[in-house]
Amino acid sequence: MPDFKVFPLPDTAEGLVDAEILAWHVKPGDEVAVNQIIVEIETAKAAVELPCPWAGVVTELHARAGETVNVGSPIVTIDVDPGGKAAPETAAPETATTAAPAAAEQNGQNAMLVGYGPKTTTAKRRPRKASVAAPAAAAQAPQAAPEPPALVVPDTPAALLETRGLVPLAKPPVRKLAKDLGIDLRTLTGSGDNGVITREDVERAAAPAPELSTVEPAARERRVPVKGVRKMTARAMVESAFTAPHVTEFLTVDVTPMMELRARLKEHPTLRDVKVTPLTFAAKAVCLAAKRTPDVNATWDGEEIVYKDYVHLGIAAATPRGLVVPKVRDADRMSLRELAEAIDTLTVTARDGKTPPADMLGGTITITNVGVFGVDTGTPIINPGESAILALGAIRDMPWVVDGQIVPRKACQLSLSFDHRVVDGQQGSRFLADVGAILADPAMAITY
Known part of the structure; x- marks a missing residue:
């Protein structure tokens, strides 16, 4: 059967x-x-x-x-x-x-997909909606008799005059104007001395009301449920912003040598077929600088700080579903070519919405490249579980002082947000300066 x-x-x-x-x-x-x-x-x-x-x-x-x-x-x-x-x-x-x-x-577990590992935590279910029986019962309950309406006390000079059997205060020309325009002076509040109704008050009352759109605002609005990646991102950013004490520092760097090296590498036989971008250089610089300042690659864990001897580098990627941050595992062990290939694969996969869930977990430090949108800098929010995030701004031609002369140079702004529970100002400043020094002079990399 x-x-x-x-x-x-x-x-x-x-x-x-x-x-x-x-x-x-x-x-x-x-x-x-x-x-x-x-x-x-x-x-x-x-x-x-x-x-x-x-x-x-x-x-x-x-x-x-x-x-x-x-x-x-x-x-x-x-x-x-x-x-x-x-x-x-x-x-x-x-x-x-x-x-x-x-x-x-x-057993404290949920059903599992074949091929995935066992779950060690119990999923929380959504709270049930309130029963509809309560409103129904309330509807059947006898209702109290309505209270008598409260006494309305006039609060305008014109109304007060009317309650005393008097006429509103206005000069004869103003009365004639009001009559000609069909305005009842008793409905106006005078703006003159002692509440006297003026010509301006009458003209203002006679002016046509501004036309309102015949289309309801709701017809010109679009509501999209918050779910999936957007919901997770919102929850994580709020948690991070109100849990970790953020500090953000900024640095403007002359990256002309980096851009010149990039141009030479495009013609190099071993890198000719690889897309080496400013983000690739920034990733390499972050991995190198983290060795000198390991605090930026550590994690706050209650009563302990967890220092990590590896760099799982998060790369913030904008996708149609929202912002995701997949990780380049062991980025500190990669060559420039390997980093370029890994970042390119990672971002393409993320934009297609095919990033495996495991690749979204376990990051140690993140880079967000706001420069691709033409933005100079920002104050990025740290990803939960990490202690620092670097924002890479747009590279622009800017006037720069070189050997006492003002010359055009390629300049870029960097901003570093860090968790002040883990990273002190001196450590954050040193890390940001190290990253900037490597981008300003790639030959600095050989000193690490």
Whole structure:
């Protein structure tokens, strides 16, 4: 007889609570093979393709594209024995959601995707919405009798005069003007001495009201739910900004020698086919300078500071889904060519939304290249779990004093934000100066 198995949304080993269904690659009636990609989901980190753990026939999709599903909830049912005899209509299909999830929750785990490691933390589920029974009960409850309306006390001179049986104060020419314009003086508040209504008051009252747009503001607005990468980025930035005491320092550097070296490397046989950018030089400079100032590559962990003898360099990348920061693992062990290749691959993968979740974790220090947008500098926010982030500004032609003469040079602004719990001002300043010295004179790299 048919053997129905339900595939729940797995935790892809990054502590997920939910994910959005981006696109289905199968439909009911399709035959599937083991490890065939059946659905693409967007987690809080990136887009992930899920393979099917069984071979069989798709019988039901439990979530539509664009729908957000909690981890452990069923997303697809597979008949792994489609050639068997059909079960009676009254028989309910056996699903993995009746026994497996329950057992998993008892063990403090969630359902896992085949090929991913076990989860060591328990996912938090969203709070349930408030019951609708309470409003209904409130509607049936007797309502108190309305209070009598409060006494309205006139607070304008004209109204006060009217309550005393008097007429508003205005000169005869003003009264005639008001009559000609059809303005009731009792509705006006005089701006003259002792509340006297002036010609300007009447003319202002007679002026046509400014035309308002006939289109409601809501019709010209667009609301987009905050989820996926954008939601994760917002949460992380708020956590960082209000947890780590940020300090930002700035440095303007003459990078003319770096740009000249870059031009020469384009013609070098070993680097001719590689895209060496200013970001590549900045990455190399950060890795070298971190050796002299290891505090910027450390992590605050409660009562301890964790110093790391490796550099997992984060590269902030703007993507259609939002800002992501994939990591170049062991960047400090790479040559200039290897760094250039790794950064190029990393940014292309990030823009395509294909960065593996594991590549988003475990960074030690980050670079954000705001110069690609023509921006000179900024005050970047430190990524949670790190202690420093360097912003690389646009490279521009600027007047510079060289040997007492003002000459045009290629200049760039750097800004470094660091966690003042870990990095003191002297350490942050030395690190930023070291990075600037390497960019200003790449030959400095051989002294490290």
